[in-house]
Amino acid sequence: MIVNQFLVLAALLFSIGIYGVLVRRNAVLVLLSIELMLTAVNINLVAFGQYVQDALLSGQVFALFVITVAAAEVGIGLAIVVLIFRNRSSANVDELDLLKW
Amino acid sequence: MVMLAALLGAPLASPETAHLSDGGVLAQWAWLIPVVPLVLMFGIVFFGKRLPAGGWELAEAAMLFVAVYGVALLIMNASEGITYEGSIEIARIGSYVIEWGWVVDGLSIMMYAVVGVVGLAVFTYAKGYMKGDVRFTWFFAAFTMFAGAMLVLVSSANLIQLIVGWELVGLASYLLIGHYWEDHANNAAATKAFLVNKIADVGLFIGVIIIAVTVGSFRFTDILNAVAEGDSALAQVAFWAGLALFIGAMGKSAQFPFHVWLPDAMAGPTPVSSLMHAATMVTAGVYLVGRMFPLYQTAGFAVDVKAIMIVVGALTLFLTGLIALVQDDIKKVLAYSTLSQLGYMTAAMGAGAYTAGLFHLFTHAFFKGLLFLCAGSVIHAVHSNNMSDMGGLRKLMPWTYRTFLVGSLALAGIFPLAGFWSKDEILASISFDSGHDGGTIATVVLVAAIAGAFVTAFYMARAVYLTFFGEYKGHGHPHESPRVMTYPLIGLGVLSAVAGFANVPGVFTGFTEWLAARPVAMGDHHAEAINFGLAGIGLAVALLGVVAGTRLWKRDAATQQARDTFRIPVLYPLLANKYYIDDLYLKGVVGPIKGPIARFTNWTNTYLIDGFVNAFAAVSVFLSRIVYHGLDQRGIDLAFNAVSSATGEAGDALRYTTSGKIQDYAAALFAGAVLLVVGFLIFT
Numbered sequence: 173m174i175v176n177q178f179l180v181l182a183a184l185l186f187s188i189g190i191y192g193v194l195v196r197r198n199a200v201l202v203l204l205s206i207e208l209m210l211t212a213v214n215i216n217l218v219a220f221g222q223y224v225q226d227a228l229l230s231g232q233v234f235a236l237f238v239i240t241v242a243a244a245e246v247g248i249g250l251a252i253v254v255l256i257f258r259n260r261s262s263a264n265v266d267e268l269d270l271l272k273w
Numbered sequence: 274m275v276m277l278a279a280l281l282g283a284p285l286a287s288p289e290t291a292h293l294s295d296g297g298v299l300a301q302w303a304w305l306i307p308v309v310p311l312v313l314m315f316g317i318v319f320f321g322k323r324l325p326a327g328g329w330e331l332a333e334a335a336m337l338f339v340a341v342y343g344v345a346l347l348i349m350n351a352s353e354g355i356t357y358e359g360s361i362e363i364a365r366i367g368s369y370v371i372e373w374g375w376v377v378d379g380l381s382i383m384m385y386a387v388v389g390v391v392g393l394a395v396f397t398y399a400k401g402y403m404k405g406d407v408r409f410t411w412f413f414a415a416f417t418m419f420a421g422a423m424l425v426l427v428s429s430a431n432l433i434q435l436i437v438g439w440e441l442v443g444l445a446s447y448l449l450i451g452h453y454w455e456d457h458a459n460n461a462a463a464t465k466a467f468l469v470n471k472i473a474d475v476g477l478f479i480g481v482i483i484i485a486v487t488v489g490s491f492r493f494t495d496i497l498n499a500v501a502e503g504d505s506a507l508a509q510v511a512f513w514a515g516l517a518l519f520i521g522a523m524g525k526s527a528q529f530p531f532h533v534w535l536p537d538a539m540a541g542p543t544p545v546s547s548l549m550h551a552a553t554m555v556t557a558g559v560y561l562v563g564r565m566f567p568l569y570q571t572a573g574f575a576v577d578v579k580a581i582m583i584v585v586g587a588l589t590l591f592l593t594g595l596i597a598l599v600q601d602d603i604k605k606v607l608a609y610s611t612l613s614q615l616g617y618m619t620a621a622m623g624a625g626a627y628t629a630g631l632f633h634l635f636t637h638a639f640f641k642g643l644l645f646l647c648a649g650s651v652i653h654a655v656h657s658n659n660m661s662d663m664g665g666l667r668k669l670m671p672w673t674y675r676t677f678l679v680g681s682l683a684l685a686g687i688f689p690l691a692g693f694w695s696k697d698e699i700l701a702s703i704s705f706d707s708g709h710d711g712g713t714i715a716t717v718v719l720v721a722a723i724a725g726a727f728v729t730a731f732y733m734a735r736a737v738y739l740t741f742f743g744e745y746k747g748h749g750h751p752h753e754s755p756r757v758m759t760y761p762l763i764g765l766g767v768l769s770a771v772a773g774f775a776n777v778p779g780v781f782t783g784f785t786e787w788l789a790a791r792p793v794a795m796g797d798h799h800a801e802a803i804n805f806g807l808a809g810i811g812l813a814v815a816l817l818g819v820v821a822g823t824r825l826w827k828r829d830a831a832t833q834q835a836r837d838t839f840r841i842p843v844l845y846p847l848l849a850n851k852y853y854i855d856d857l858y859l860k861g862v863v864g865p866i867k868g869p870i871a872r873f874t875n876w877t878n879t880y881l882i883d884g885f886v887n888a889f890a891a892v893s894v895f896l897s898r899i900v901y902h903g904l905d906q907r908g909i910d911l912a913f914n915a916v917s918s919a920t921g922e923a924g925d926a927l928r929y930t931t932s933g934k935i936q937d938y939a940a941a942l943f944a945g946a947v948l949l950v951v952g953f954l955i956f957t
Binding site: 190193194195202265266268269270 | 932933934935936939940943
């Protein structure tokens with residue numbers, strides 16, 4: 173099996189994710205972009221898991237863990253976004269500049 | 274619990290002890306004897322004032338414990354003979370081991386029993402005597418410490434612990450002699466006792482150092498085994514070591530010329546005098562000589578010290594006995610008689626009579642404790658120490674009179690009371706010694722000892738007549754003391770009467786065997802049968818003293834004329850001034866120290882030592898100025914300021930990068946990750 177095609181796909185997805193995180197203003201879309209990056213990682217894990225023919229299927233199992241953690245993370249993230257929106261009537265990331273000196 | 278387990282450690286088996294019992298549980302737990310009084314002392318200090326009897330009950334409980342334990346051991350020792358020794362290591366300095374030990378053998382058991390029984394009587398009595406004293410609780414704390422310290426001393430299995438007990442006894446005696454510190458004279462007496470003891474202690478320390486360095490151990494068993502094996506290194510230094518130890522013993526046991534502290538120590542409350550003269554403190558010196566006895570007795574070791582010992586003992590017993598004849602203070606009469614009796618004990622030790630010397634210590638403890646308690650009872654009633662304020666108390670204080678009479682007759686050595694047997698045994702031992710090692714010296718000492726017996730009876734007769742006969746000369750209305758004071762008198766009176774039967778040569782030699790229960794042989798001589806000739810002479814001389822005393826003082830006491838007829842021209846002033854020894858010390862020792870030596874020390878201190886210190890300080894100040902202005906202000910501070918201002922400015926410049934925009938931070942994060950990956954790829 174050739175692993176390259178999967179790696180290219182994962183790299184593309186990861187780059188799109190980074191672009192989204194850095195450029196999009198809406199916090200929901202930033203979270204979605206983070207999910208894209210995690211998906212890229214999952215693809216890598218499954219691809220390499222299949223490639224090295226691990227008897228324990230470590231890569232695939234690890235991907236399952238990542239999916240679980242990602243679900244938890246996005247749940248908390250969306251809850252934060254909702255609260256911020258209620259407070260400030262806006263979910264735009266560039267308006268949240270409280271972390272400065 | 275670990276401590277407890279260590280305390281219960283296995284006994285030190287010794288081949289010589291095979292025929293003796295190790296005492297079993299009773300001996301293994303004997304470490305409690307010194308520990309219980311010392312622990313209860315702290316109980317009195319911290320909780321005494323809250324207790325119904327002001328801490329007295331704790332003190333009494335301590336002495337009851339010691340008395341019961343001591344008598345139980347004594348009975349066990351009488352039936353099977355105990356030698357046991359336990360030790361716990363406390364510290365190790367090089368090859369020297371510092372230990373806490375407790376020795377349970379004939380000698381220490383005798384001392385436990387004496388301290389416990391006499392202590393019990395005295396503590397009971399002291400409750401009545403000290404009633405209403407402002408420092409009642411404090412007194413019993415110090416008093417318990419006094420007894421506890423003596424028990425530390427007699428229970429010790431090594432010389433280091435002995436010194437600890439020795440010094441604690443000194444401290445407790447200082448506190449108790451100065452109990453009435455409102456009066457300056459009492460402070461001076463306490464200081465005098467402490468300082469005289471301290472001078473003699475130098476001897477003890479030197480002796481301990483010589484022995485420890487030579488033998489390599491502080492343990493009595495090791496030292497005495499070295500003597501038994503004829504250790505040649507120890508034999509070479511034995512004379513000086515033995516002499517130095519004996520000088521220490523002379524201080525505590527108040528032998529001539531260190532005797533001066535004891536009469537002044539009468540400044541303390543009477544129960545203190547009683548315990549000090551009977552069981553604790555002054556017996557410590559005789560005990561030390563008894564503990565180290567084989568060192569003095571074994572040929573090739575410190576045998577020559579015995580000649581010094583017997584001469585010192587004889588001088589003390591005769592000279593101080595005479596001073597007792599001219600004292601008006603009843604406690605001082607008894608104090609000088611104690612000195613005299615201690616002289617007998619020392620002379621007996623010097624004659625190589627281990628048993629006789631310690632037997633006299635044993636009987637003397639009972640009748641001298643009794644006599645002091647009687648004197649205290651009288652003083653309590655008439656509020657004066659002076660016999661010129663007493664007289665005619667026979668009818669007013671019947672129990673005090675009866676017990677004082679028993680004590681006096683026992684002290685005078687009248688058959689069949691305790692003093693007769695022990696004094697006779699000392700005379701017999703000195704007589705035996707004059708036929709063997711002692712030679713002419715011992716013969717002269719024998720004469721002095723017999724003359725001393727006469728003097729003893731003489732001054733005790735005087736004390737009895739002046740105190741209890743004739744008309745009352747003092748003020749107020751004296752009455753018999755309360756029962757808490759008279760019962761101990763009766764108890765000690767019975768013991769004074771019967772204690773002598775503990776050792777009747779040829780008939781019942783219990784005491785000799787009790788004392789012989791030691792890991793090593795003592796090598797002393799004890800009489801196989803009563804020496805009827807010497808006993809007769811001793812008794813005749815004592816009776817003569819009583820008769821002479823009666824003739825001189827009974828009529829005086831009755832007519833109240835010239836209370837003291839003992840005013841022989843040259844002798845009287847000599848005795849009244851105590852042979853001018855105190856004046857000699859004052860002019861010859863204290864004077865120079867207070868005068869030129871103190872001035873010289875002061876001058877040295879002010880000009881030499883202070884000058885050196887001041888110069889040193891000035892140089893230090895000068896150097897530190899240079900360091901401060903040059904190095905500190907210019908060099909180190911510059912560096913610190915540079916670092917801190919650089920940090921501040923860098924912070925000012927960099928704070929604009931914290932824009933607060935999350936996406937900027939995320940971009941920086943990714944840029945950093947990329948840089949790391951690139952760097953990783955390049956450098957590997």
